[in-house]
Amino acid sequence: MNSNWSRFNIASVILGFAFLYLPIAILVIYSFNESRLVTVWAGFSTKWYGELFRNQGLMDAAWVTARVGLVSATFATILGTTAALALTRYTRFHGRILFSGMVYAPLVMPEVITGLSLLLLFVSIDFGRGFWTVTLAHITFSMCFVAVVVQSRLVSFDRSLEEAAQDLGASPVTTFFQITLPVILPAVISGWMLAFTLSLDDLVIASFTSGPGATTLPMKIYSQVRLGVTPEINAVCTLLIAAVTIGVIITSVLNKSREVRRRRDEQAAYAGR
Amino acid sequence: MRRFASAVVSRLVIIVPYLWLFVFFLVPFGIVVKISLSAPAMSMPPYTPAFDLANGIGGLIDAVRQLSFDNYVWLTEDALYINAYVSSLTIAFISTLFTLLIGFPLAYGMARAPDSVRPTLLMLVILPFWTSFLIRVYAWIGILKPEGLLNQMLIWLGVIDTPLIILNTNTAVYIGIVYSYLPFMVLPIYSALEKMDYTLIEAAQDLGCPPITAFWKITFPLAIPGIIAGCLLVFIPAVGEFVIPDLLGGSKTLMIGKTLWSEFFNNRDWPVSSAVAVLLLLILVVPIMFFQQAQAKAQESGR
Numbered sequence A: 001m002n003s004n005w006s007r008f009n010i011a012s013v014i015l016g017f018a019f020l021y022l023p024i025a026i027l028v029i030y031s032f033n034e035s036r037l038v039t040v041w042a043g044f045s046t047k048w049y050g051e052l053f054r055n056q057g058l059m060d061a062a063w064v065t066a067r068v069g070l071v072s073a074t075f076a077t078i079l080g081t082t083a084a085l086a087l088t089r090y091t092r093f094h095g096r097i098l099f100s101g102m103v104y105a106p107l108v109m110p111e112v113i114t115g116l117s118l119l120l121l122f123v124s125i126d127f128g129r130g131f132w133t134v135t136l137a138h139i140t141f142s143m144c145f146v147a148v149v150v151q152s153r154l155v156s157f158d159r160s161l162e163e164a165a166q167d168l169g170a171s172p173v174t175t176f177f178q179i180t181l182p183v184i185l186p187a188v189i190s191g192w193m194l195a196f197t198l199s200l201d202d203l204v205i206a207s208f209t210s211g212p213g214a215t216t217l218p219m220k221i222y223s224q225v226r227l228g229v230t231p232e233i234n235a236v237c238t239l240l241i242a243a244v245t246i247g248v249i250i251t252s253v254l255n256k257s258r259e260v261r262r263r264r265d266e267q268a269a270y271a272g273r
Numbered sequence B: 001m002r003r004f005a006s007a008v009v010s011r012l013v014i015i016v017p018y019l020w021l022f023v024f025f026l027v028p029f030g031i032v033v034k035i036s037l038s039a040p041a042m043s044m045p046p047y048t049p050a051f052d053l054a055n056g057i058g059g060l061i062d063a064v065r066q067l068s069f070d071n072y073v074w075l076t077e078d079a080l081y082i083n084a085y086v087s088s089l090t091i092a093f094i095s096t097l098f099t100l101l102i103g104f105p106l107a108y109g110m111a112r113a114p115d116s117v118r119p120t121l122l123m124l125v126i127l128p129f130w131t132s133f134l135i136r137v138y139a140w141i142g143i144l145k146p147e148g149l150l151n152q153m154l155i156w157l158g159v160i161d162t163p164l165i166i167l168n169t170n171t172a173v174y175i176g177i178v179y180s181y182l183p184f185m186v187l188p189i190y191s192a193l194e195k196m197d198y199t200l201i202e203a204a205q206d207l208g209c210p211p212i213t214a215f216w217k218i219t220f221p222l223a224i225p226g227i228i229a230g231c232l233l234v235f236i237p238a239v240g241e242f243v244i245p246d247l248l249g250g251s252k253t254l255m256i257g258k259t260l261w262s263e264f265f266n267n268r269d270w271p272v273s274s275a276v277a278v279l280l281l282l283i284l285v286v287p288i289m290f291f292q293q294a295q296a297k298a299q300e301s302g303r
Helices: A007-030 A047-054 A056-089 A097-109 A111-124 A133-153 A159-167 A172-201 A204-211 A218-223 A230-271 B002-036 B053-066 B070-077 B079-113 B116-131 B135-143 B149-156 B168-195 B199-206 B211-239 B245-249 B256-265 B270-302
Strands: none
Touching: A007 A230, A007 B079, A007 B116, A007 B135, A007 B168, A047 A056, A047 A204, A047 A230, A056 A097, A056 A133, A056 A172, A056 A218, A056 B002, A097 A133, A097 A218, A097 B002, A097 B211, A097 B270, A111 A172, A111 A204, A111 B002, A111 B256, A111 B270, A133 A172, A133 B002, A133 B079, A133 B116, A159 A172, A172 A218, A172 A230, A172 B116, A204 B256, A218 A230, A218 B135, A230 B053, A230 B116, B002 B270, B070 B079, B070 B270, B079 B168, B079 B211, B079 B256, B116 B168, B135 B149, B135 B168, B135 B245, B135 B256, B168 B211, B168 B245, B199 B211, B211 B270, B245 B256, B256 B270
């Protein structure tokens, strides 16, 4: 039923995407502006990018952000995947309702509340604020996003594959790594990507939980944005957008080729029967 | 032996994430509630603890008697806070409505697109979701400010003579929220409409139903679960939004996230900001429960 993709449908899709992409496109274009005045076009230049790499504060913040992102995304993926397994595989255990509540609530929880409450936790147990507090905070909220992504893959998973492996004598752990993980891997990878970008992106929770020496890039950008729009910030933002876009495209291409291969293998298996 | 190992593994799969969320998500809320009942103090941390579990149960009962609800009384007495709550809810509600008005036609258009372009369209909706929130809000400053691109264009087109003041008003906040949260609205509606059986519409039209009636009688009701999920995904975080009202709104834009932030970072009043957080959470408990139920139901039906 695709024959009547009406004019109204096409127009709303085009307008919707124009709304979503124009602001970003303008920002990217103006990062190549020669002039310091961001609203006046004065010719093409990449000088603001050069300026960036000489800005030590910005470089330090970028390094902190990258480290927080890598560590928190990795732990969030492990915890989120186990949470997804717990939710889909074990439908009955004590406190399951509370557990699923704790998995879904952070998805919509206003960031100011999450940030404030985690900070108060760290202060009350006297945990020095810095790199690790930001990382712990990021693990906590991004593991819930990972859990939802992985869970949606797990519910459509054919469990008879696991049962077959266990009937043949594989332990639950072996079954997970040999059977389950390879099948849900695309979802786990997109979960990791999502956790990484959420961490890369976060301003509010990081501002609450961070301490001296652990200024993240969004915190740095925020403090400069408050002073006004500058071509340097446009340049930082463009680099971040480019990094994320490339990452998303690579994972989706990898997922697609994996999917194609899997389908071919399945067909071969059926044909050989 | 294997059964034992399997039992241990299944316990661990549940216990590890459970404990993590308990310690880093639930316990912190308890601490927020506790501090919201404490008196402010000029020290670090800037509050005197309301009670200490070290004194045992007897001490606890004693402490409960001394709990100070001053912070909450303070919140109800000062019109600033009440206005901030009301205006947050209003701004979030209006923005959610606009997001729905823009998001629904987009999602509908995507769902009816030919199979070959649909994955690309889906990816294009998800992509902005991956790019930084802060960056996307920042991008609008350059567009909306008085000498910004929107005004330049409108003046060049001859629509207006003097620049419109949009930045630092509530209008800019609406634009910011609609723009930032649009993918959250589009994705659930799209996934509801994508699964729809369009032969239903053909059947209705064959039976003489005009297209618009068919839309309201068939397509729209089928999209309702997606619409509810999308609205909750937009409304709940928008109520507590900080970045958008701070960067795009003006000094007159009152939103509770901003109030909490300034109580905390500028006034360094931790007990009051905790009380603000507790009340915000109480206001959002009902929509959050709705959201959680909708999520659980969606996962259940996917099985």
